Amino acid sequence: MIAGDELAFARLFGKYKGLIYHFVMKYVHSPLLAEDLTQEIFIKLWENKSNLSGVTSFKSYLFTTAKNHTLNCMKAAFRSEAALGLVVNSFNAARNSTEDELIHQEYLAFLRRVLESLPPRTREIFYMCREQEKTYDEVAQELGISRNAVKNHMVASMKALSFSLKKELGISLTVFFAIVSR
Template identity: 60%
Template sequence: MIIGVRSNFGQLINPNYIKLSNYTQNDQGILLQQLIAGDESGFAGLYDLYNRPIYNFIIRFVHSVPLAEDLTQEVFIKIWENRLCLQGVKSFKAYLYTVARNHTLNSLKVVFRSEAAIGEVINSFIDTRSAVEEDILHKEYVEFLKKTMDSLPERTRQIFKLCREQEKTYDEVAKSLNISRNAVKNHMVHSMKLLSSAIKKEFGISLTLFMIILEGIR
């Protein structure tokens, strides 16, 4: 069930959570610093601000009220337990949505044991996403993709962009760069392996699912 926090973190006081404060987005910075310092009132304030949006976000993945409530609770427990990691976070909202998404997808993996089934869940989520969620996730994915691609050698990055972004064939790229088709293929294999590994490590999903999500939220 969704947790409420008054004096002791983690105390289950009401399954139908009632907002305890009148905090606004303008209070987020102060509340975040309180949370990092281990102040439960800071955690409670952020929980008040975000528990319902995160619940609404998760339920579009799982389509189950009890499961969405449990996952929402677990997300905020993770936030509390890993509060020291928030010191370098630029956007708490983006960080929170990322934690919620990753935790939900990891939980679904245990249930479905099938990437195809998870793909159906993601497609369902994409169809019901909100503008706020779309903006947050799109920025995160694009920034991650850019950072990963920037780590590639310049020539490999150039070939990847020509093939993937400009949709040129291997033969066309080989001709324009005056290299062999096999060289183009080798560069693409290297870039796809690196990208796939980075996505698996960061998000716990395959490159295919990542591209489905990215395409769906553009």
């Protein structure tokens, strides 16, 4: 294949496409997207075949390429709101209930940890607005503060949560709330 033998490439594709497809599915949970990414991975492999001369384990190289390409595509997709909806919906449809509950609990524990790091008043306002679903006006009236103060506390809590999500989990606030809001 390194020398440009298309038949050798076709044999490698036939041998590994199923493995790569299932590997990619673990990340994207969308059959159509997994199929597209699998094809892109093999195209990338063909285009960079000259890099294979120093590779000692083709299978390891292939799976590393697949993982990197998939993660890079997912990062790009998460930047697009339309693609985000497709990925989250496919992800939610593909999960089993046990896995779903474990992931949900892990994200809720993460949320609790981040909220515990906030000042008590900011944390209280976040809970009132998000968990009790009160409006800013209702929270302001109940706490005897201005609506603007409630808004400022919510902005601070969302900034802290967004920063922690990107830093620790590598996901956006939109993705996080799509996953924990069932």
